[in-house]
Amino acid sequence: MKFNKLYIFLALLMTSMSMTACFDDQGADATFSGDYVEFEDGRLPNGVNATLVRASSEQTDLIELQVNRVSTSANDEISVTFEVDPSSTAVSGVHYTLASNSVSVPANEFVATVPVTILTGNIEPSEAPSLKLKMISSTGAEISTNYSEVEINIQVVCPSDISVATDTWMATCVAPGYGTFTATVKVTPLGAGQYVISDVSAGLYAGFGYSTTQEAIYADNCGALSFVARRQAEFGISAPTVDPTVGSFDASTETMVVYWSDPTNEINGTTTLVKQ
Structure with missing residues (x-):
């Protein structure tokens, strides 16, 4: 009876080993390939929340949006063109300005930035304009499916020093x-x-x-x-x-x-x- 149990165990062990040998090791050959470009903050579910303290009617503030190269190689330059999504409520020249609608990630570099100038002095505290940028074309890399858009939610507040506790x-x-x-x-x-x-x-x-x-x-x-x-x-x-x-x-x-x-x-x- 003991010998029968031993034979059964060995048979099961050999069967398991032979079945394992029939499967390929996916992890050994699975490597990332391709060149993609994305907005770093495209990963944020609610976008970029920019709360700016307004000190004057002429004030401007700079927000820099990071663009990433996702690749194992950085031999070539990547050029990306983007546009303002029609769903944006921010108005160009009123709430913000863009110096360009394109950006390049240089060869041998993995990041670049898109400067967005917020016209803080023009924005009332009661407003909440949002600016959404969307990648529409690129050379040297494919546009990321998931992170090709980014939204800036703008809110303006003012410094407040109306009173101190000792005032009457x-x-x-x-x-x-x-x-x-x-x-x-x-x-x-x-x-x-x-x-x-x-x-x-x-x-x-x-x-x-x-x-x-x-x-x-x-x-x-x-x-x-x-x-x-x-x-x-x-x-x-x-x-x-x-x-x-x-x-x-x-x-x-x-x-x-x-x-x-x-x-x-x-x-x-x-x-x-x-x-x-």
Whole structure:
């Protein structure tokens, strides 16, 4: 019985070895061949996100898109022509400029760059233009099937230094049906261009016996002030429900104008704050 088991094992082993010998070793002969060209950032699923801080209306910023040679050899130059995809929302001469619609990867080199000049000073914070470039022809290499396109998503923000924690502001609130109220308040920075106003009602609620703390958070984007959220407050202070809804900051006079509402009490307030 033991000998029978041994013979069966040897037979199975020999069969396995003979079957293995019938298969080719694909790994031994599988090597990359060919010449391809691609956008490095074509691999990013959401494109290139370019968030630019706008300091002046004349500002420009340079973004360089890398083009790769994918090859085992770099003996010859590769020339690539690209175009702006019609799906782009960015407008040439308004949001960006391109020095050329072609790029070359020199012989013995594996990368080149496509310079894109962003006209940052022309772009409003409310805009979100996107620029998509697409390779359309090349000499010296084939265009990559998967990475022949790249998209730049442009967003402009401004540096914000409206107030520091030690500043005091004189606030005046006009609320139709309730009157005009004045109070000294704090405007405290929270970071990322956001500020909390200690009493956005400027004493409106305090005039009726309530707390002087009616906090609201606003975001500054290049001088445009938008309601974000209420913080510590006794009432349902909310985003404005009537126009205008976006306030402003005038750096020359150090004056803020913000809008807010209290739907429960049918208040639509306009609060003007002047730094002391």
